[in-house]
Amino acid sequence: xxxxxxxxxxxxxxxxxxxVGITTHAQDAxxxxxxxxxPEPGREVTEAEGIAVVESVKAASDVYAPLTGRITEINAxxxxxxxxxxxxxxxxxxxxxxxxxxxxxxxxxLDQAGYDALLAELA
Amino acid sequence: xxxxxxxxxxxxxxDRLRQTPLDALHRRLGGRMVPFAGYELPVQYPTGVMxxxxxxxxxxxxxxxxHMGQISLHGADAAAALETLVPGDMLGIKPxxxxxxxxxxxxxxxxxxxxxxxHGERLLLIVNASRKDADAQHLATRIPQIAAExxxxxxxxxxxxxxxxxxxxxxxxxxxxxxxxxxxxLTIAGIPVWISRSGYTGEDGFxxxxxxxxxxxxxxxxxxxxxxxxxxxxxxxxxxLEAGLCLYGNDIDELTTPVEANLNWTIAKRRRxxxxxxxxxxxxxxxxxxxxxxxxxxxxxxxxxxxxxxxxAAADGxxxxxVTSGGFGPxxxxxxxxxxxxxxxxNEGQAxxxxxRGKALPARVTALPFVPHRYAR
Numbered sequence: 352x353x354x355x356x357x358x359x360x361x362x363x364x365x366x367x368x369x370x371v372g373i374t375t376h377a378q379d380a381x382x383x384x385x386x387x388x389x390p391e392p393g394r395e396v397t398e399a400e401g402i403a404v405v406e407s408v409k410a411a412s413d414v415y416a417p418l419t420g421r422i423t424e425i426n427a428x429x430x431x432x433x434x435x436x437x438x439x440x441x442x443x444x445x446x447x448x449x450x451x452x453x454x455x456x457x458x459x460x461l462d463q464a465g466y467d468a469l470l471a472e473l474a
Numbered sequence: 475x476x477x478x479x480x481x482x483x484x485x486x487x488x489d490r491l492r493q494t495p496l497d498a499l500h501r502r503l504g505g506r507m508v509p510f511a512g513y514e515l516p517v518q519y520p521t522g523v524m525x526x527x528x529x530x531x532x533x534x535x536x537x538x539x540x541h542m543g544q545i546s547l548h549g550a551d552a553a554a555a556l557e558t559l560v561p562g563d564m565l566g567i568k569p570x571x572x573x574x575x576x577x578x579x580x581x582x583x584x585x586x587x588x589x590x591x592x593h594g595e596r597l598l599l600i601v602n603a604s605r606k607d608a609d610a611q612h613l614a615t616r617i618p619q620i621a622a623e624x625x626x627x628x629x630x631x632x633x634x635x636x637x638x639x640x641x642x643x644x645x646x647x648x649x650x651x652x653x654x655x656x657x658x659x660l661t662i663a664g665i666p667v668w669i670s671r672s673g674y675t676g677e678d679g680f681x682x683x684x685x686x687x688x689x690x691x692x693x694x695x696x697x698x699x700x701x702x703x704x705x706x707x708x709x710x711x712x713x714x715l716e717a718g719l720c721l722y723g724n725d726i727d728e729l730t731t732p733v734e735a736n737l738n739w740t741i742a743k744r745r746r747x748x749x750x751x752x753x754x755x756x757x758x759x760x761x762x763x764x765x766x767x768x769x770x771x772x773x774x775x776x777x778x779x780x781x782x783x784x785x786x787a788a789a790d791g792x793x794x795x796x797v798t799s800g801g802f803g804p805x806x807x808x809x810x811x812x813x814x815x816x817x818x819x820x821n822e823g824q825a826x827x828x829x830x831r832g833k834a835l836p837a838r839v840t841a842l843p844f845v846p847h848r849y850a851r
Binding site: 382410 | 517518522523524525527708711712778779781801802804809831
């Protein structure tokens with residue numbers, strides 16, 4: 352199951368491990384990405400904390416921790432090739448995985464219908 | 475995610491934005507419209523900034539720069555009068571030629587940078603959108619005896635790239651024969667234009683002033699050429715940054731002089747001798763003794779871009795200066811930036827730190843431009 356934040360991140364949950372990326376809408380709005388900075392594995396992060404940075408040709412944006420937890424793995428492929436996020440934001444362009452102490456918090460995030468409604472408001 | 479709209483393009487007066495004569499065309503092409511200098515303009519089309527940038531470096535790109543100001547100065551005395559406001563040799567501009575110059579204040583600060591083209595006796599000034607009202611006021615106040623005509627009804631198109639001349643030759647062989655910085659009044663596909671062989675990308679190309687009513691027809695004709703694709707403000711900015719060209723409001727402003735901006739070549743030899751331009755005293759002093767700071771190119775050694783307003787530090791941690799433009803150079807293939815640094819730190823190869831998100835990123839002072847100019851000979 353996939354859920355979303357209002358800041359345009361997607362989160363998928365497998366047991367207590369969440370995988371996080373940015374949405375198709377987000378990568379489209381940012382345009383061609385040229386730089387990605389990811390958090391150190393092992394770092395404890397708090398919900399809504401800015402922990403990654405993406406930059407397009409023109410602008411820099413923060414990526415926030417969608418939930419509280421510990422970073423367990425990062426996707427080095429998008430650091431090497433930031434355009435991978437543009438090409439496959441929901442798949443190979445994932446950002447990081449995190450271990451959730453409270454997996455139930457996942458259910459507080461937006462579901463697909465909630466995120467679609469948010470996008471409709473922005474359009 | 476934050477700041478999904480690039481912050482450089484935000485405008486506080488977004489509630490009364492103007493449209494250019496190409497507005498309908500931009501929307502038809504899927505342009506992502508953003509506020510810029512009081513206008514709604516495309517930051518990019520669906521192709522994206524990277525592809526549009528590369529299109530201009532490899533083939534030809536068409537930009538709408540109708541937001542820029544176009545002002546004609548009439549009368550035989552116009553060039554002499556204009557010389558009281560700029561440090562350049564305006565009297566020396568021959569008919570059919572143009573020069574780059576700067577409006578200066580009494581402290582030597584740059585009020586705007588502009589192109590001055592001579593069409594017969596008339597001088598055509600192309601000024602920055604953000605400064606055009608102030609410039610018109612400046613002209614009216616300082617040289618009221620010269621008739622200044624604003625061309626708010628005209629559009630301005632920029633056709634830029636190594637194949638621009640090939641595309642242009644099919645529509646106007648006469649335009650294709652212009653040399654770099656030459657200008658002419660002629661017709662392209664039956665449309666009367668004022669055209670120059672110049673631009674803001676470092677590539678060969680043309681800037682074309684056209685009556686607003688004819689602008690869309692001309693743009694469509696140019697876009698129909700196989701070499702040409704539309705490009706937006708995003709690519710225009712990355713192209714000019716790679717070319718080491720100043721953006722008014724970022725790299726030059728009232729607080730910078732032409733000497734600090736490394737634009738000494740805009741101060742004509744005759745004017746240095748007569749010392750009769752605004753700010754001549756501080757500027758001649760800076761020419762003789764060196765300015766305290768200098769605009770330089772900066773190349774971050776890592777992959778993180780350093781944006782405008784990034785603080786520059788010397789190796790000993792002391793303040794060295796500030797980045798005024800920065801981003802990623804698609805053709806350079808690396809982050810690139812320009813900024814002002816202390817003169818003792820302005821030599822090519824000088825190691826400096828850029829303070830980005832609390833980290834000191836190593837960078838080096840680099841010769842400008844980042845990508846060699848390829849103007850027509």
